[in-house]
Amino acid sequence: MTDTQGSSPTRRSLIGWGGAGLALGAAAAGGAVAMTRTGDDVVPAGADTGAAVDFHGVNQAGIATPVQDRLHFAAFDVTTTDRAEFVQVLKAWTEAARRMTAGKAVGEGAFGGLAEAPPDDTGEALGLKPSRLTLTIGFGPSLFKKFDLAGRRPDALVDLPTFAGDALDAARSNGDLCVQACADDPQVAVHAIRNLARIGMGKVVIRWSQLGFGKTSSTTPDAQTPRNLMGFKDGTRNIAGTETDRLKKFVWVGEKDGPDWMTGGSYLVARRIRMHIETWDRTSLQEQEDIFGRDKGEGAPVGKAKERDEPFLKAMKPDAHVRLAHPDSNHGTTILRRGYSFTDGTDGLGRLEAGLFFLAYQRDVREGFIRVQRNLATDALNEYIQHVGSAVFAVPPGVRDKDDWWGRTLFSKEA
Amino acid sequence: MRAARLSVVTAVTAVTALAAVTGCTSKSDAKDGDRVIGVTATDSTCVTSKKEISAGHLELAIENKGSKVTEVYILFPDDRIVSERENIGPGTKQRVTAEVKAGDYRIACKPGMKGTGIRQNLKVTGGSVAERDPRLDKAVAAYREYAQEQADATLPLVATFVKAIQAGNLEAAKAAYAPSRIGWERTEPVAESFGDIDPKVDVRADGLEAGQTWTGWHRLEKALWQDKKITATEKTLAGQLTTDLTDWQKRVGKAEITPTSMANGAKELLDEVATGKVTGEEERYSHTDLIDFKANVEGAQKSYELLKPVAQENDAALVTDLDKQFAALNTLLDKYRPNTSSYAFTSYDKVGAAGRKELSDAVNALAEPLSKLAAAVAK
Numbered sequence: 001m002t003d004t005q006g007s008s009p010t011r012r013s014l015i016g017w018g019g020a021g022l023a024l025g026a027a028a029a030g031g032a033v034a035m036t037r038t039g040d041d042v043v044p045a046g047a048d049t050g051a052a053v054d055f056h057g058v059n060q061a062g063i064a065t066p067v068q069d070r071l072h073f074a075a076f077d078v079t080t081t082d083r084a085e086f087v088q089v090l091k092a093w094t095e096a097a098r099r100m101t102a103g104k105a106v107g108e109g110a111f112g113g114l115a116e117a118p119p120d121d122t123g124e125a126l127g128l129k130p131s132r133l134t135l136t137i138g139f140g141p142s143l144f145k146k147f148d149l150a151g152r153r154p155d156a157l158v159d160l161p162t163f164a165g166d167a168l169d170a171a172r173s174n175g176d177l178c179v180q181a182c183a184d185d186p187q188v189a190v191h192a193i194r195n196l197a198r199i200g201m202g203k204v205v206i207r208w209s210q211l212g213f214g215k216t217s218s219t220t221p222d223a224q225t226p227r228n229l230m231g232f233k234d235g236t237r238n239i240a241g242t243e244t245d246r247l248k249k250f251v252w253v254g255e256k257d258g259p260d261w262m263t264g265g266s267y268l269v270a271r272r273i274r275m276h277i278e279t280w281d282r283t284s285l286q287e288q289e290d291i292f293g294r295d296k297g298e299g300a301p302v303g304k305a306k307e308r309d310e311p312f313l314k315a316m317k318p319d320a321h322v323r324l325a326h327p328d329s330n331h332g333t334t335i336l337r338r339g340y341s342f343t344d345g346t347d348g349l350g351r352l353e354a355g356l357f358f359l360a361y362q363r364d365v366r367e368g369f370i371r372v373q374r375n376l377a378t379d380a381l382n383e384y385i386q387h388v389g390s391a392v393f394a395v396p397p398g399v400r401d402k403d404d405w406w407g408r409t410l411f412s413k414e415a
Numbered sequence: 416m417r418a419a420r421l422s423v424v425t426a427v428t429a430v431t432a433l434a435a436v437t438g439c440t441s442k443s444d445a446k447d448g449d450r451v452i453g454v455t456a457t458d459s460t461c462v463t464s465k466k467e468i469s470a471g472h473l474e475l476a477i478e479n480k481g482s483k484v485t486e487v488y489i490l491f492p493d494d495r496i497v498s499e500r501e502n503i504g505p506g507t508k509q510r511v512t513a514e515v516k517a518g519d520y521r522i523a524c525k526p527g528m529k530g531t532g533i534r535q536n537l538k539v540t541g542g543s544v545a546e547r548d549p550r551l552d553k554a555v556a557a558y559r560e561y562a563q564e565q566a567d568a569t570l571p572l573v574a575t576f577v578k579a580i581q582a583g584n585l586e587a588a589k590a591a592y593a594p595s596r597i598g599w600e601r602t603e604p605v606a607e608s609f610g611d612i613d614p615k616v617d618v619r620a621d622g623l624e625a626g627q628t629w630t631g632w633h634r635l636e637k638a639l640w641q642d643k644k645i646t647a648t649e650k651t652l653a654g655q656l657t658t659d660l661t662d663w664q665k666r667v668g669k670a671e672i673t674p675t676s677m678a679n680g681a682k683e684l685l686d687e688v689a690t691g692k693v694t695g696e697e698e699r700y701s702h703t704d705l706i707d708f709k710a711n712v713e714g715a716q717k718s719y720e721l722l723k724p725v726a727q728e729n730d731a732a733l734v735t736d737l738d739k740q741f742a743a744l745n746t747l748l749d750k751y752r753p754n755t756s757s758y759a760f761t762s763y764d765k766v767g768a769a770g771r772k773e774l775s776d777a778v779n780a781l782a783e784p785l786s787k788l789a790a791a792v793a794k
Contacts, residue, residue, distance in 0.1 A: 079776060116675035117790035202740060202780030 050129030050184065055101040057398040058264050059252060062134030063336065063361050064241035066220045068182040071212030071340040072189040073270065073357065074196075075140070075175025075391055080203040083147040087411050089203045093137070093179075093196050094405040103130035106195050122198070125191035133183040135192055137406045138268045138393025143176040152410060154262050156253070156364040157394045160269070164377045165386060172272055172389030175207045180268075180359065182338075186213070208389070210272060212340025212357045219338060225299060225307065228356055229341045230280055230384070232292050233299035236307055237326075239336040250368070251336045251361050253397075261409035264397030266361045269335075269369040272342075272389030275355040280384045291380040293320030319380040330375055335360040335368045355385065365392055450474055452537070454522060456503070457481040461524035461533035470541040475511040475522070479503045486525040488532065489513050492547075493555030496669050501528065515539045531560065551674040551792065554721040558677050559668065561717055562602045566664040569598030573660050580635065580653040583645050592639065593703040594758065596632060599660075600707045601714035603687060604680030605670045606663060615659045619697070630655055633700075640700035678722055678788035681715035685782035688712070693775045695763050705751050705760035708774075712748065715785065716741055722792050730791040733784055740781035747777050 053061050080086050096106045107120025144153035179196055183189040190211070197206050216228040217235025220242075225233040239246045248254070253262045280288070289295050293302050293316035301311030301322065316323040327334045338361070343354040362368025369392075376382070396407055451474045453464035458481035475498075477487050482505050489497040489511070497520065498513035517539050523532030576595040579587035599606055599617065607613045614622070616631040623629055630652055638649045691697040692708040719726075719737060727734045751761040766774070 079780070114790045114793055116679060116793055118786045198783065201783040202736070205776050205779075 050131055052102050052130035053132050053134050055098050055135075055399060056401055056404070058400070059266070060134075060136045060395060060398045061101070062136030062180055062182055063251065063266055063338075063395070064219060064239075064247055065134050065182075066132075066241055067215040067218055067338045068132045068134070068189075069184045069213070069215060070182065070186040070189050071215075071357065071359075072181045072186070072193045072209065073178065073212065073359070074181075074193045074209040075178045075207045075270075076197075076200065076204040077207045078143060078146060078176040078204050081146070083411070085203055086147065087407075089200045090137075090407045090411065091405045092199050094399060096195060096199055097135040097192070097406070098399075098402070100125075100192050100195065101130065101133045101135060103133075106199075122191065122195055124194075125188050128185055128188055131183040131185040131188040133181065133188050133192060135196075136180040136182075136268075136395060138178045138180070138395040139407070139410065140175050140177060140391060140393050142174060146176070147411075149410070152259060152261065154253075154259055154267075154394055156257065156262075156267055156366065157392065158365055158370070160365070160390055160392055161370065163373050163387065165382050166390070167386050167388055168390050169388050172208045172210075174391050175393075177204070178268070178270065178391065178393050186211070210342060210357050210389075211344075212342050214341040216339045216341055216356055217337040219336065229275055229277065229343075229354055230288070230292075231296060232288075232294065233307065234339075235337055236294075236299060237334075239334060246334070247336070250334050250363055253363055257363065262394060262396065263409075266363065266395045267365045267368070268393045268395050269358075269360045269362070269365060270389075270391045270393070271358040271387050273356045273358050274353070274386045274388045276384050276386070277352045277354055283384075290317050291319075291321060291384075293317070293322035317380065319378050321376075321379050321381045324375050324379050325372060330372050333367050333371055335362045335372060337361075355388075361395070451476050452522070454478070454487055454524065455480060456485045456487065456524040456526065458483050458526045459533070461487075461522065461535055463522050463535045463537070466536060467538045467540060470515060470517045470539050472512065472514055475500075475513075477503060477509045477511065479505055479507055479509075481505055481526050483527045486528050486532075487511060488521075488523045488525070489515070489537070490521040490523055490534075492519050492521070492549070492552035493672065494559045494668075495555075495672065517541050547674075548725060550725055551722075554725070555672050555674060555677065557721050558718060559670070559672055561721075562605045562670065562672075563664075563667050565598035565602045565714075566660075566667045569595065570657075570660060570664055572598070573657060576635075577653040577657050580645055581650045583650075585639060585643065585645060588635075588645065589639050589701070592632070592636060592701060593698075593706040596707060597710045597758065599663075600687075600710035601717070602667075603711065603714065604676075604683045605667060605672065608670050609663060609666055612659055612663045612666075616656060616663070619699075631659070632656065636698065636700045674722060674725070674792045675789040677718045678785075678792055681718035681788065682782060682785045684711040684715040684718075685778055685785055689775065689778050689782060692763075693771060693778060695771075698763065702762040702764045703760070704763040705748065705766075706758050709748055709758065709760065712741070712744060719785070719788065722788060726788060726791040729794040730787070733787055733791050736784045737781070737788070740777075740784060744777045744781050747774060 053065055055061060078086060080089075099106055105121035105123075105126065110119045110121040110123030110126055113119055141153065141157055141159055144150055144157075179193060181189040181192040183192070193209065197204075214229075215226050217238045218226055219238060219240055225236050228234040239250060241247075251266050253265045253267075255263050257263070283291075285296065293311070294300060294307075295302075298305070299307035300309055301316070302320070303312055303315040304310075311322060311326065313323045313326055313328060323329060337359065339356050339358040341354070342357045343352055345353055347353040360369050396409055399406060450468070450472060452468065454475050454477045455462040456477060456479045475487060475489070477500065479485050484505065485503045486499060486501045487503065487509070488499045491497060497515060498511050500509050500511045503509045520537040520539060521534045522537050523534045525532040572591070572595040576588060576591035579591050606617075614627070617633065618627075618629065618631055619633045620629060620637070634652055635649060635656070638645060688708050688711050692704045692711070695702070695704055697707055698704045719741070723734060748760075749755055751766070752759055
């Protein structure tokens, strides 16, 4: 009665049978509107919010892409010292990302394989739509100290200076690389990060991560502007995914910006901004509106009627947030924001551990985030917020086609 | 250590039981002489009257012509016991029956009831048999032997521990505690396959079910390190530990082991480390977690090394990775012991958060590829 003898049903065949049942259930649940995750081929997607976003392109998806509802962001430390091994991780990640963003399971799938071995895919996204999942990779300054990469570190990827009021926690800061997973379904975003972490185990290890909900800025300005946890509309003047000229000017790294491997890429600043929610909530409406420089209901700038009316900055208080953050106060510069709200329970003092996980993409960090953030040193909002985590990443160009992989332009010898 | 756990080993048992051949020692049936195999045992020989028989019921007619007490076994190629008879005295006769399917078996006599025995091949014919790679049978047999050796070596160490407790010698008992657990920790997946023994000897306070009496190593650990006293209760519990572990030692050879359960058992040992040792929960009073940790890794490595020739053929990259990760983890562990030939490790309460994180990362780095070993041997 070992497995070498007899021909009664094996565990594998029993599991396989159970798996077929699951697959049927998944197909029925997903219907024909959008493809659902299976180990096999996919049903073509419909054009709803559950659809798939193309993984391939000149730029990485997840930057100018319309902002999805949910975020799982993870920063990793690279633990291997073997360049080839790390490149293998990047290639395996690319393949997994290609599958997951298309709504497919990782590798051979979550069921139906060998009964005695763990499945390739963890399975919690089975039956869910692609949910506009995008996966975006970035390389931190510390990575360039490894694998003889020091000479390839872009000048624009500076270490962020210390800003007034920062209270940065090293355990929530920095990282050799990051992956931003955005999706309309949180389970899809979490599934993606979890599976990438699993694939990279032993070579990379998660340093910190952040879950986000309720996008706090939009790259689709025709849609309703979302609100942050302070209750204010956020991102009225954000760069839209359709604004090719502004994207080119402020977001995408150009051919002459250098280095070559970054052409078509961008730079990401991630900041965990804690909000002192309780004190904010007992601040008078007038003061709240003064601090932002917009009204709370409509979102109109001071003295104006509609949200999108051109703001008259001098009508705002000198320390109003919108006034200080506006391009006109910053030599015309702007950044593309796609931040998310977060609440991570309470902080032990009965206060909400909550705030804004700020994500900004720009062509040059010095002209983008650093310039604006320095100007915000006198921001009246600073009384109610504190930056507690910080990281900066070089986000390489997009994965061109099925033979391309994340980071090829940086790591490939011939590139 | 978790009483409710269904180990892979037991899971495999449950499934393969669908195709089970039952060993039994009743004296019924087998009236047909063709179904009887004579076994003549002496102190140095084991002569069988048949080398081949068709599948079905068979009976061994054993005669011990030697001067020592002997045992006779029918074994699968991987040394799992189909049927056995112990304590066959000199000059006596015994009968053993079994139901066997087609395949290769061994009949073994163990004069003095020790060692691996003197063996004879027995071919059972008829029906179609899915052959398992003979290298895997050898691996399982070697692992079974290893598990038995660990159990055999554990009992004297447990005896030292138990004696110290029964003598009321607190310091001697503390010194003997961790060494008495090493053999168990090396073979924990096999040990856990006996679901009734594990909760008696290795359960922690938080693993107890309502109404369950706390017995075993960790109960004694608490007495020695936290309560710092040995009472009559501890002396009784120490005796119980000996009884329960003797039961384990006797049953190890009958554990259900397959190549994939060996592979998954290796991974389970790392899981034990990841969930119990790295957190310091396992040895919360004695802080001897790193000793268990090392033993778990050694047990996993033993299992892996035995399966490696086949895994190498099926997934060379995996083997390269596993070799590297085992080496890395062992190197890291060596940082916590001054002498690599000793099991004196740093007390785990002295290992800081950064050190624990580093250990945890190394365990994950090994356990993840180790989880692919079963697939590599089952291909």
